[in-house]
Amino acid sequence: MxxxxxxxxxxxxxxxxxxxxxxxxxxxxxxxxxxxxxxxxxxxxxxxxxxxxxxxxxxVHPSTLDVLDELGLGDRVDALPGRPVRALTATFADGTFRVADFSRLRIPHPYVLFLxxxxxxxxxxxxxxxxxxxxxxxxxxxxxxxxxxxxxxxxxxxxxxxxxxxxxxxxxxxxxxxxxxxxxxxxxxxxxxxxxxxxxxxxxxxxxFGTPMDVLWFRLPRWPDDPEGVALHVGAGRMLVLIDRGHYWQTAYLIPKDGREETLAAGTGALRAGVAALAPWLAGRVGAIVDAEDVAFLPVxxxxxxxxxxxxxxxxxxxxxxxxxxxxxxxxxxxxxxxxxxxxxxxxxxxxxxxxxxxxxxxxxxxxxxxxxxxxxxxxxxxxxGLIGPALAADAPVRSPRAVRLLDRQPALRGLAGRLVGVGLRPEHVDTPAPRQAPAHAPASPS
Known part of the structure; x- marks a missing residue:
């Protein structure tokens, strides 16, 4: 002891x-x-x-949804307030491109569930x-x-x-x-x-291994006629990831590694302007970022x-x-x-x-x-x-890499990208579900 x-x-x-x-x-x-x-x-x-x-x-990725199905929990998952996303897009200075397509996967759950x-x-x-x-x-x-x-x-x-x-x-x-x-x-x-x-x-x-970025997280309102899914916007020295959560966008603002203090020192006005520059269609709602309390920091x-x-x-x-x-x-x-x-x-x-x-x-x-x-x-x-580091170091508009344009042109490659993200390199499976038994104790201790 x-x-x-x-x-x-x-x-x-x-x-x-x-x-x-x-x-x-x-x-x-x-x-x-x-x-x-x-x-x-x-x-x-x-x-x-x-x-x-x-x-x-x-x-919640397709392979995880498969595991929950194998445990007999699929109906319980369906009852939760999840939002399925079937594709990923990326926006650069020269346009918006489709980079992953989960709907092409021949699996029980051809989507990522945001829950x-x-x-x-x-x-x-x-x-x-x-x-x-x-x-x-x-x-x-x-x-x-x-x-x-x-x-x-x-x-x-x-x-x-x-x-x-x-x-x-x-x-x-x-x-x-x-x-x-x-x-x-x-x-x-x-x-x-x-x-x-x-x-x-x-x-x-x-x-x-080191990474080129850290992340600031915040929420922005989502309007009914907004695009759906997950979108990446790439600009000079900054990147924006928008995750469709139904009534709001869960937003990741990628900044250069260890750049948090400099970004926050510039003020929330500069942050709002940066978001609007990356995704102009969000300009009317960046006011939801009132002060630093609305922004969470994730050191990557x-x-x-x-x-x-x-x-x-x-x-x-x-x-x-x-x-x-x-x-x-x-x-x-x-x-x-x-x-x-x-x-x-x-x-x-x-x-x-x-x-x-x-x-x-x-x-x-x-x-x-x-x-x-x-x-x-x-x-x-x-x-x-190949992508994030150069974009965060850039001081001019960032054009799409050749690989991104190739993904956009080739549906099969978008499906492969969807498999790598949604299923992974080695999905695991469980055995046939065991019969349920009555609980012997409460699910949690008293607080």
Whole structure:
């Protein structure tokens, strides 16, 4: 046991589990659901009390929709307020070009579904709670890992949790332990699990690739006669990505790397003018950007751990390989990680496999998922060098590259681009759905 940790009995013991998942995003909830469906005892920790946050990654790709269908959740997805997008366009100084066409794909879901992520997460949490071996603990923020011996495998997670009110501010949060045979870090690019491994002297080397841009996010009103879908506008020194969310445009304003302070110092007036210059049809509504409070900042990272696991620990999704927002593929890759991890780990965990055998599975998992991850990152790096970087460095109007014009002329190539974005290099699948059982506990802990 690590020094200074406290027993979870202090705050209500959830009991030991086979797997403790840190992070209740799409990958964390899905890996928890799939493992619980296979009879593995799973506890998922979520540091917030709810999912009501303004996520930027609200894309649900065709291969993810296939996974949800395979789990029997297609009807539940259909009931959510999603908006299907079937094509991507890019606008340059010399015109607007079609660059990806999902409608050409011969798959069950030939579109990308733009869906508020909180709705997707609540749906996944409710579906997972129907399995008696699943437990979601909200308001549980992972703060470290448990080790029974200095050189031994991780044996669980230390979390800060709500404490009963006592009138003392320092007593509003306490520590608890969730003991587990395996910890899965699905907690994003600033992973607490990865940091805990570093603190324990088990650092995992990270390969940074670098990106040419950062992103400012904001919303603009969408009018009924606006174009539909996702559009890219490319100008000198700036780029604009517009994501159709029905009644508003989720807008990404790409700026040169580390250019946030300079952009904001120029004032929101300059930002509004830049948006209007890129997309003149938005000029009448850029007033929705009132001040800096209306603008969120995303520092873009593109990196990959050389090794995604340590004895007793597996990292998936952005915790193992942070993706740039290009193509919105990060969530899809994380979901595919979750599906492959659950499929490969369920049998060994259910049969009581020891640390050595589980570690062999973790190595096999990384080998399987390395190609689609590295291949996708290679494509993102190519777009950064060939299109995004030159455009953000330009001081004159940017004309369309030859590759973009070729995509516009060749429907088959647009379909291939749609497959790379929407399906990916190695989609994963689940087994035949298991029968549902009545939940053994509430889907979430009291806040």
């Amino acid at each position: 690590t020094a200074g940790s406290f027993s979870s009995r202090d705050v209500g013991d959830p009991g030991p589990c086979d797997v403790c998942v840190v992070g209740a995003g799409p990958a964390g909830l899905l890996v928890g659901l799939l493992l619980a469906r296979a009879g593995v005892r799973v506890t998922v920790l979520e540091k917030h009390g709810d999912f009501l946050r303004d996520f930027r990654g609200d894309t 508020p992520q909180w709705d997707l997460l609540e749906m996944l949490a409710a579906a997972a709670a129907e399995y008696p071996t699943f437990l979601l603990l909200r308001n549980h923020a992972a703060s470290g890992l448990l080790f029974d011996t200095p050189g031994g495998p991780a044996r669980g997670v230390v979390a800060t949790v709500p404490a009963a009110p006592s009138g003392r501010p320092e007593a509003t949060r306490r520590q608890a332990e969730i003991r587990a045979r395996l910890v899965i870090g699905a907690d994003g690019r600033h992973s607490t699990v990865c940091a805990a491994l570093d603190a324990a002297g088990r650092a995992l080397t990270r390969h940074e 990272r593109l990196d990959r751990l050389r090794r995604w696991h340590s004895p007793g620990v597996l990292l998936i999704g952005d915790a193992a390989h942070a993706m740039s927002p290009v193509g919105g593929v990060g969530i899809n890759l994380a979901v595919q990680d979750a599906v492959a991890a659950a499929r490969m780990l369920a049998g060994p965990l259910r049969s009581g496999a020891g640390t050595a055998e589980v570690t062999r599975v973790l190595r096999a998992f990384q080998r399987r998922r390395w190609f689609p991850t590295a291949g996708t990152q290679l494509l993102q790096r190519g777009l950064g060098r």
